[in-house]
Amino acid sequence: MLVAFNKPYGVLCQFTDRSVPPRPTLAGFGLPAGIYPAGRLDHDSEGLLLLSDEGGLIHRIADPRHKLPKTYWVQVEGDPDEAALEALRAGPVLRDGPTRPPGVRRLDPPPALWPRDPPVRHRKTVPDAWLEIVLREGRNRQVRRMTAAVGLPTLRLVRVAIGPWNVHGLQPGSWRAVS
Structure with missing residues (x-):
């Protein structure tokens, strides 16, 4: 499964945050279970984040050697x-x-x-x-x-x-x- 997500400003590209107070994470957007980000986008950046449950696909998307x-x-x-x-x-x-x-x-x-x-x-x-x-x-x-x-x-x-x-x-x- 591959998911395109429009990450809002101020949201972390992870599903949990241990900081106090906690910051908004991907967990608050009803994304399917078992998917992980293919790369990152800073919390103060917005836009496309791809997530998948396929490790090989995540690697091909995120690894700069594939030059996407x-x-x-x-x-x-x-x-x-x-x-x-x-x-x-x-x-x-x-x-x-x-x-x-x-x-x-x-x-x-x-x-x-x-x-x-x-x-x-x-x-x-x-x-x-x-x-x-x-x-x-x-x-x-x-x-x-x-x-x-x-x-x-x-x-x-x-x-x-x-x-x-x-x-x-x-x-x-x-x-x-x-x-």
């Missing part, structure tokens, strides 16, 4: 010029080494997404922009670190697709079985 593209829509602080976009496309060097060159394009107009709860802070004097970033690797908080490295801090991060699967038609907190 992961597509993110990223709201960044600032108005990226072509030099900033080229620096992203080149694959910025992070503390843990160079990144593989991602696909990067500006989304204009901004994507039509569900409202985030809580909303992203809006500042009248600081512009923002939306980018689509496609990765074929998966490091901890990689998109956020890449945009920061080129002077464009991430305000909102939504994963919209992993390989052929996408989040379209799923509201935050909802899921569907996929083939």
